[in-house]
Amino acid sequence: MTAYAQVWDLDSLLPNPQSDEFLKAYDQFKRDLIGLADRSENLPAPDGNNRESVDQWVAFLSDFETVGMRANDFNAFLGCHAAAEATNRVFQQWEAQLATLEPDRERISANVQFALQGVELRAFESFLKADKRLKELAFFLEESQQWARLRLPKDQELLAADLAVDGIHAWGRLYDRLSGSLKITVMEKG
DSSP: OOOOOSSOOGGGTSOOTTSHHHHHHHHHHHHHHHHHHHHHTTOOOOOTTOHHHHHHHHHHHHHHHHHHHHHHHHHHHHHHHHHHTTTOHHHHHHHHHHHTTHHHHHHHHHHHHHHHHTOOHHHHHHHHHTOHHHHHTHHHHHHHHHHHTTOOOHHHHHHHHHHHHHTHHHHHHHHHHHHHHOOOOOOOOO
């Protein structure tokens, strides 16, 4: 019978959060995310007849996908480390630090949705047909356009994202920390 380790080998995925290499990887991710959030402020109108607009959207969406995957990796990686060692303050601090970047992720999503919000159906269909990559992302773009209809005004959406860092997300981290520190005594056979 094969014996398996009782703990995850997380450091094969990213450098250990207690290392300088992790800090470098995080800093690079943070720069990339903030840069993408800034770029999202200047997205051109989706126009299938304007090659420059199409090319900017394709490049932006490709970078958005990459940064989003990296954000998910960092979240999962730190969450697993924090779950494995629930009392490790370094891991808790990194989770909180990563949460401070959520408003930038929300700003990107909001800007994409608001850019797609007022596009007429024919123009939107023409935009999707203008590039193979846009066709591949049609579901995401259509869903983003639909979600845009449910959004608050942009300034209120961004305020809600800022408040969530110290509100709902902080509550979730506190809950995880408290539940992770619970210890019970189990009596077996008497």
